[in-house]
Amino acid sequence: MADHLNTIRDAVIGGKHGEIKGLVQQALDAGLDPGAIINDALIAAMDVVGKDFGAGKIFVPEMLVSAVTMKAGLDVVKPRLAGGERQSRGTIVMATVKGDLHDIGKNLVSMMLEGAGFKVMDLGVDLSVEKLIDQVKSIQPDILGLSALLTTTMPEMQKVIGELKTQGLRGTVKVLVGGAPVDRAFAEKIGADGYGANAAEAVELARRFAAAKA
Amino acid sequence: MLIVGELINASRKAVRELIETKNAEALVALAREQQAHGADYIDVNAGVFVGREPELLTWLVASVQGSLEAPCCIDSPDPKAIAAALAVHKGTALINSISLEKERYDALLPLVAESRSNVVALCMSDEGMPETADQRLGIADRLVNGLVKSGVPLGNIYVDPLVQPVATNNAFGVEFLQAIERITQAFPGVHTMCGLSNISFGLPERRFINQTFMVMAIARGLDGAIVNPLDQRMMACITTAETLMGRDAYCMGYLKAFRAGKLAAA
Incomplete structure (x- = not known):
């Protein structure tokens, strides 16, 4: 049993996207618990990938191919889960703020959060304060991740946090911020709950928030 | 080849400090060194100073040009900051940049036309960032036509097809290169330019990618670049x-x- 899990784990870390479906199927055929395959192989592999990326041992394309592999494996397991829906570590809404169309960094972070077992709702780019507040109300996420790549759009993050306060929602959701011009000092100044310098840091923060809540 | 020296950018920590302490002397020295190494324009960027950008960008232009004869590349996404800096600029500036994003386009178009400046036309629209050569050409077409109709000579326009990291999509390098060639062919007389270091985001030893990509882009017709002339x-x-x-x-x-x-x- 541990063999199957190790093989799947290594395949995700190695980005073997052509082989993963067969390996997961073999594990299922051997009677392994779908939940164990997800948590102890697929997600566990992405934890390693995230740490290696954060440490500069691997690079963006390697992280991408691991995530693609993980997702392909997940697609095989999902139909076998009792009740269909697996338990997530928490729900995260991701968005690039209004006036800003940059999404490469945000997409990488979304992907790694999904890989870490969170349910991620990526709203895309150019999201106004009003739209974000509406989505927070209807989705009720545990975490709101905001991205800005321009110095001119960074202040939007502050507006979102301000509006969350005004509407009495600030206590319900943790706000994570990131993007090239954003730094820890700015995040503290605008009252965000956390700042991630890269995808690995963002995942680490999200995990910490989820643990604190559990 | 039009070379824009990129070093006076406040997102570099050392430069940010020079601007914060209003150390004009050191900034002029940095401008002079870039010029001596082949920069035609000195890029000035004060983007990290949220709220103070118009004031500091203006100060940067006045300081650089106070003791050096060099045109500046006024680098900001904020039309207000560009307008303020342009007002004190001597000679023909290079505005960096106009795009097809409506707010930015509407605010900058009259400014570009009236000041008779050169302008970087960035291939970005409200629909997002272009990924394919076709999308880039479509945006370039609307930008170039809009600028020309407002009286901006074709030769004053530097289309930037927007470089995206090849680490996130295999096709990003080749789509950009095709865009350079097709824009050059579709609008004879128009220039192309880019800051190309984004191509190597997410990969190690970025200088190899940057250098190789520069050569490949020049081979397709690129005739302007924002680079570190000291490299x-x-x-x-x-x-x-x-x-x-x-x-x-x-x-x-x-x-x-x-x-x-x-x-x-x-």
Whole structure:
């Protein structure tokens, strides 16, 4: 049993996207618990990938191919889960703020959060304060991740946090911020709950928030 | 090849401090050094100073031009900051940049036309960032036509097709290169330019990718770049690529670089 899990784990870390479906199927055929395959192989592999990326041992394309592999494996397991829906570590809404169309960094972070077992709702780019507040109300996420790549759009993050306060929602959701011009000092100044310098840091923060809540 | 020296950018920590302490002398020295290494324009960027950008960008232009004869590349996404800096600029500035994003386009178009500046036309629209050569060409078409209709001469326009990281999509390098070639062919007389270091985001030893990509882009028609002119290897690559593209009569540019010792050290 541990063999199957190790093989799947290594395949995700190695980005073997052509082989993963067969390996997961073999594990299922051997009677392994779908939940164990997800948590102890697929997600566990992405934890390693995230740490290696954060440490500069691997690079963006390697992280991408691991995530693609993980997702392909997940697609095989999902139909076998009792009740269909697996338990997530928490729900995260991701968005690039209004006036800003940059999404490469945000997409990488979304992907790694999904890989870490969170349910991620990526709203895309150019999201106004009003739209974000509406989505927070209807989705009720545990975490709101905001991205800005321009110095001119960074202040939007502050507006979102301000509006969350005004509407009495600030206590319900943790706000994570990131993007090239954003730094820890700015995040503290605008009252965000956390700042991630890269995808690995963002995942680490999200995990910490989820643990604190559990 | 139009070279814009990129070093006076407040997102670099050392430069940010020089601006914060209003150390005009050191900034002029940095401008002068870039000019001596081949920069035609000195880029000035104060984007990290949220709220104070118009004031500081204006100060940067006035400081650089106070003791150096060099046109500036006024680098900001904020039309207000560009307008303020342009008001004190001497000579022909390069505005960096207009795009097809409506707010930015509407605010900058009259400014570009009235000031008779050169302008970088960035291939970005409200629909997002272009990924394919087709999308880039579509945006470039609307930008170039809009600018020309407002009286901006074709030769004043530098289309930036927008470089995206090849680490996130295999096709991003080749789509950009095709866009350069197709824009150059579709609008004879228009220039192209880019800051190309984004191509290597997410990969190690970025300088190899940046240098190789520069040479490939020049081979497709690129005739402007925002670079670090103190990077001797990059500058040697540019000089050599231009010679090989037939843009260097009697190889004089190459030989001049050789005699100045710029090739040996690279």
